[in-house]
Amino acid sequence: MDEFSFINSIKPKFYQQSSLLKGIGDDAAVFRSSMDIVTAVDTFVEDVHFSRSTMEPYHIGYRALGANISDLAAMGASPSFYLVSIVIPKNWIQEELSQIYLGMDDLASKYHMDIIGGDTVSGKQLTISITVIGYTNTNKARCRQHAKEGDIVFVTGTLGDSQAGFHILTNENNRYIDQDFYIGRHRKPEPRVAFAQALESLERVSLNDVSDGIANEASEIAEASNVSIVLSENDIPVSRSFNQFTYEQQYQWKLSGGEDFELLGTVAKYDWDVVKKAAEQTNTQLTIIGNVIEENKHPVYIEDNDVRKVLKKSGYTHLK
Amino acid sequence: MDEFSFINSIKPKFYQQSSLLKGIGDDAAVFRSSMDIVTAVDTFVEDVHFSRSTMEPYHIGYRALGANISDLAAMGASPSFYLVSIVIPKNWIQEELSQIYLGMDDLASKYHMDIIGGDTVSGKQLTISITVIGYTNTNKARCRQHAKEGDIVFVTGTLGDSQAGFHILTNENNRYIDQDFYIGRHRKPEPRVAFAQALESLERVSLNDVSDGIANEASEIAEASNVSIVLSENDIPVSRSFNQFTYEQQYQWKLSGGEDFELLGTVAKYDWDVVKKAAEQTNTQLTIIGNVIEENKHPVYIEDNDVRKVLKKSGYTHLK
Numbered sequence: 262m263d264e265f266s267f268i269n270s271i272k273p274k275f276y277q278q279s280s281l282l283k284g285i286g287d288d289a290a291v292f293r294s295s296m297d298i299v300t301a302v303d304t305f306v307e308d309v310h311f312s313r314s315t316m317e318p319y320h321i322g323y324r325a326l327g328a329n330i331s332d333l334a335a336m337g338a339s340p341s342f343y344l345v346s347i348v349i350p351k352n353w354i355q356e357e358l359s360q361i362y363l364g365m366d367d368l369a370s371k372y373h374m375d376i377i378g379g380d381t382v383s384g385k386q387l388t389i390s391i392t393v394i395g396y397t398n399t400n401k402a403r404c405r406q407h408a409k410e411g412d413i414v415f416v417t418g419t420l421g422d423s424q425a426g427f428h429i430l431t432n433e434n435n436r437y438i439d440q441d442f443y444i445g446r447h448r449k450p451e452p453r454v455a456f457a458q459a460l461e462s463l464e465r466v467s468l469n470d471v472s473d474g475i476a477n478e479a480s481e482i483a484e485a486s487n488v489s490i491v492l493s494e495n496d497i498p499v500s501r502s503f504n505q506f507t508y509e510q511q512y513q514w515k516l517s518g519g520e521d522f523e524l525l526g527t528v529a530k531y532d533w534d535v536v537k538k539a540a541e542q543t544n545t546q547l548t549i550i551g552n553v554i555e556e557n558k559h560p561v562y563i564e565d566n567d568v569r570k571v572l573k574k575s576g577y578t579h580l581k
Numbered sequence: 582m583d584e585f586s587f588i589n590s591i592k593p594k595f596y597q598q599s600s601l602l603k604g605i606g607d608d609a610a611v612f613r614s615s616m617d618i619v620t621a622v623d624t625f626v627e628d629v630h631f632s633r634s635t636m637e638p639y640h641i642g643y644r645a646l647g648a649n650i651s652d653l654a655a656m657g658a659s660p661s662f663y664l665v666s667i668v669i670p671k672n673w674i675q676e677e678l679s680q681i682y683l684g685m686d687d688l689a690s691k692y693h694m695d696i697i698g699g700d701t702v703s704g705k706q707l708t709i710s711i712t713v714i715g716y717t718n719t720n721k722a723r724c725r726q727h728a729k730e731g732d733i734v735f736v737t738g739t740l741g742d743s744q745a746g747f748h749i750l751t752n753e754n755n756r757y758i759d760q761d762f763y764i765g766r767h768r769k770p771e772p773r774v775a776f777a778q779a780l781e782s783l784e785r786v787s788l789n790d791v792s793d794g795i796a797n798e799a800s801e802i803a804e805a806s807n808v809s810i811v812l813s814e815n816d817i818p819v820s821r822s823f824n825q826f827t828y829e830q831q832y833q834w835k836l837s838g839g840e841d842f843e844l845l846g847t848v849a850k851y852d853w854d855v856v857k858k859a860a861e862q863t864n865t866q867l868t869i870i871g872n873v874i875e876e877n878k879h880p881v882y883i884e885d886n887d888v889r890k891v892l893k894k895s896g897y898t899h900l901k
Binding site for chain 1: 602603606607608609610611612613614615616617618619620621622623624625626629630652653655656658662664665666668697698699700702703704705706708710712713714715717719722724725788789790805
């Protein structure tokens with residue numbers, strides 16, 4: 262199959278987004294909308310971001326698009342379009358590549374997203390670069406710099422699961438409780454689109470998706486907002502069988518494991534009920550894990566039994 | 582320099598596009614416009630699409646963005662934003678990477694384009710994937726499927742120069758006339774944005790940029806429009822010193838050399854004056870090279886002294 266036949270094979274039979282004027286098949290795609298337009302790009306390289314030993318081709322596609330959609334979720338945006346650039350080495354066969362696109366397509370379908378462009382080139386290392394485009398209502402894009410002193414800090418879901426899944430996949434001789442659950446969280450992350458959109462009525466909420474670990478994401482919010490964030494270690498939500506891992510693993514994975522694609526946010530206390538309601542409506546686990554304080558020497562602190570330590574971006578802690 | 586410092590170093594000091602609400606520094610960028618939005622992605626891999634033996638890092642960036650802007654030009658769009666995903670191998674040093682971004686930045690400045698996002702990852706092979714975003718007025722995006730029987734076929738500039746430049750760069754022992762000109766056309770292509778935009782008043786024009794050679798581009802227009810195109814071999818414009826190359830080289834390069842990033846188009850005869858005026862206004866060389874006929878057995882034919890041959894996408898010809 263040549264490049265053109267392959268592109269034809271991934272070209273949608275029909276498009277779902279009514280704002281699309283021209284999809285795949287010209288020099289560029291064309292769309293039109295009066296909404297605010299949100300766009301981001303994320304790239305995944307074989308043996309850097311994923312490996313065939315822990316991922317089927319289908320999961321590689323699913324997770325790559327999932328990570329991108331998570332960026333849109335963190336902006337409160339509704340996912341609409343994606344463009345895929347793929348570098349294909351000789352050792353990848355047609356059927357595997359089709360599985361990558363199927364993984365993307367399955368996740369995209371959940372959001373009625375259309376693939377509207379891309380590029381297919383050859384190279385030494387499988388590389389998938391995805392550009393996503395989404396919409397928000399006017400001035401409703403959720404940014405990092407909106408945290409304020411006194412805000413509640415919350416997070417969706419549970420943290421550390423993806424890293425636990427990766428650990429299980431790379432230690433196959435051992436048996437673990439709920440191992441399919443953890444592996445699923447690693448291979449098929451579900452971005453928190455519905456929850457973020459259910460926050461729409463809020464005037465102000467800061468949001469970040471947990472792609473690099475909560476220590477890093479909290480730091481980004483704190484720095485962008487010129488505040489500091491105090492997290493409560495014991496309140497950080499983990500899965501019920503997470504205690505089967507060593508204390509060090511739990512600590513590392515929940516604070517800096519990353520790739521859980523949960524949402525970390527801060528909101529004014531008087532708006533907390535709106536956030537709680539959004540979580541109920543969208544069946545989303547929601548936990549208060551800290552609060553926002555005046556800008557301090559360090560962006561993020563973590564408290565355990567009233568001992569406050571500095572939390573570095575990497576998840577490393579030391580006494581204040 | 583770590584990833585974050587590098588991203589900071591390429592982050593613009595200020596943005597030029599007034600439609601931009603949020604640039605680099607959050608999970609995604611945000612913009613707003615009532616115009617039609619045009620977007621495309623193109624990827625360039627070291628030793629596949631370019632080589633350090635014929636390109637300085639600056640040119641790699643310039644040409645990669647140039648090829649992308651050319652896609653916007655072929656849609657009649659005004660270039661506005663770009664996002665850059667780059668895979669960086671260990672053998673590329675910081676200064677070279679900065680030069681790549683400088684090359685992009687210099688070209689982007691000509692169009693007041695803003696870089697609004699990207700990703701920086703490590704890998705085995707330098708890979709640059711650029712997403713461009715541009716605007717057209719409502720329903721003014723120029724597509725391939727608008728050619729009609731009786732149309733004039735035209736092309737901007739001269740063809741084959743980029744391949745001639747590449748030939749000169751890879752045959753350094755020889756001397757050629759105008760060699761800086763040809764090398765410049767290869768390393769720093771100038772997309773035909775102004776010319777395409779000057780066609781704005783036209784109700785209908787089909788456009789394609791010459792990225793893969795005119796034989797291929799003409800074929801794409803013909804197939805998308807359900808017509809056939811007849812090109813006149815002697816009318817295909819080449820540079821004045823192009824006859825220093827062998828007849829075979831000239832023939833091959835002008836028909837399928839590609840990467841000249843000129844515009845190939847078709848327009849109704851009664852609109853020809855508008856096209857001519859657009860060329861004059863934007864100081865663009867413009868040549869009539871053929872005409873559109875009713876859909877025939879093959880999409881593209883080429884005529885030389887009244888002998889009509891079939892022109893394959895690859896530039897290969899055989900008698901009808």
